[in-house]
Amino acid sequence: MQQYAGKNVLITGGLGFIGSNLARRLVAAGARVTLVDSLIPEYGGNPFNVHDIEDRVEINVCDVRDRYAMEYLVRGRDLLFNLAGQTSHLDSMDRPETDLEINAAAQLSILESCRRVNPSIRLVFASTRQLYGRPEYLPVDEKHPVRPVDVNGINKLAGEYYHLLYSDLYGIRACALRLTNTYGPGMRVVDARQTFLGIWIRLLVEGKPFQVYGDGAQLRDFNHVDDCVDALMMAGMDERAVGRVFNLGSSEVVSLARLAELLIQAGGGGEAKLVPFPAARKAIDIGDYYGDYALIRGELGWEPRVGLAEGLARTVAYYRQHAARYWS
Numbered sequence: 001m002q003q004y005a006g007k008n009v010l011i012t013g014g015l016g017f018i019g020s021n022l023a024r025r026l027v028a029a030g031a032r033v034t035l036v037d038s039l040i041p042e043y044g045g046n047p048f049n050v051h052d053i054e055d056r057v058e059i060n061v062c063d064v065r066d067r068y069a070m071e072y073l074v075r076g077r078d079l080l081f082n083l084a085g086q087t088s089h090l091d092s093m094d095r096p097e098t099d100l101e102i103n104a105a106a107q108l109s110i111l112e113s114c115r116r117v118n119p120s121i122r123l124v125f126a127s128t129r130q131l132y133g134r135p136e137y138l139p140v141d142e143k144h145p146v147r148p149v150d151v152n153g154i155n156k157l158a159g160e161y162y163h164l165l166y167s168d169l170y171g172i173r174a175c176a177l178r179l180t181n182t183y184g185p186g187m188r189v190v191d192a193r194q195t196f197l198g199i200w201i202r203l204l205v206e207g208k209p210f211q212v213y214g215d216g217a218q219l220r221d222f223n224h225v226d227d228c229v230d231a232l233m234m235a236g237m238d239e240r241a242v243g244r245v246f247n248l249g250s251s252e253v254v255s256l257a258r259l260a261e262l263l264i265q266a267g268g269g270g271e272a273k274l275v276p277f278p279a280a281r282k283a284i285d286i287g288d289y290y291g292d293y294a295l296i297r298g299e300l301g302w303e304p305r306v307g308l309a310e311g312l313a314r315t316v317a318y319y320r321q322h323a324a325r326y327w328s
């Protein structure tokens with residue numbers, strides 16, 4: 001995207017999965033990119049995610065909860081991709097206040113900093129489909145009621161709404177994308193804390209069976225990270241996105257059993273075992289979900305391009321090559 005050439009871009013959560021893939025694409029497009037990441041152990045940040053571009057980005061290890069640091073960092077930027085987040089739903093139940101501080105309070109103070117020192121900045125916030133809760137109908141469009149089933153969903157909703165409010169009230173040009181399950185190179189695969197697909201990939205690469213919760217019939221949609229990055233970059237440049245919320249999604253809706261089959265095919269072998277849902281997960285599970293992404297397709301022209309079979313194959317190949325950098 002040529003519009004990014006020469007732009008001064010800040011990415012919070014820039015050493016994480018989606019942030020690092022976005023950074024790579026922005027660097028290729030000629031942007032000047034600064035990454036902010038706290039590298040809190042057990043979260044998704046991993047310096048190896050930017051090993052191939054580390055001499056072409058600026059890296060600032062800092063916590064978005066540090067309002068003074070953030071006020072300094074947002075100065076002079078053209079765009080902020082606001083991706084830093086506590087992303088584990090289970091952790092949000094064990095440590096709800098931490099989730100509140102990062103996903104809601106810090107978002108508000110970032111926006112306040114922008115209002116004070118850089119009100120002309122463009123912001124794109126990485127929101128989540130989790131805030132819809134258990135779908136009342138499928139596919140879920142942006143008009144679907146929000147009814148989060150966990151603390152993370154509530155705090156991400158607050159984070160999203162702060163962005164929209166600051167856009168409406170103060171003219172800070174912000175928008176939010178409600179991401180669905182995103183996968184690809186750079187995702188955290190240490191355990192099932194963030195996403196079950198991460199640990200599936202790790203176990204498959206290690207030649208061990210992986211577990212599918214429930215009867216495997218549950219439906220989900222998945223986006224390869226390249227498609228997610230396309231959407232973020234389109235949203236960051238298109239004036240039609242300002243003040244708006246868009247779902248991402250995929251036309252390839254799959255059951256978890258089918259996903260397991262596709263992953264095994266992508267890996268050239270492997271084994272999946274159906275096991276009962278762990279109680280703590282069941283309590284915050286949303287059941288079947290897939291999103292309607294007609295709005296972003298119609299308004300911004302975004303559409304996912306990477307098919308699931310191909311995307312999974314690329315992801316498995318990446319982790320086969322770089323296992324040692326991601327296993328702990």
Ligand SMILES: NC(=O)c1ccc[n+]([C@@H]2O[C@H](COP(=O)([O-])OP(=O)(O)OC[C@H]3O[C@@H](n4cnc5c(N)ncnc54)[C@H](O)[C@@H]3O)[C@@H](O)[C@H]2O)c1
Pocket residue numbers: 012013014015016017018019036037038039040043044045046062063064065082083084085086087102126127128129156178179180181182183187188195
């Ligand atoms: N991956 C998905 O499937 C998915 C789905 C819906 C929404 N999202 C959202 O997209 C964003 C990026 O997710 P991801 O999958 O890349 O996760 P990730 O964990 O790989 O990236 C998040 C990054 O934020 C950093 N971070 C966390 N707390 C921080 C803090 N207090 N200060 C500074 N940095 C901090 C982490 O170190 C990590 O590098 C998140 O906001 C997440 O809620 C992701």
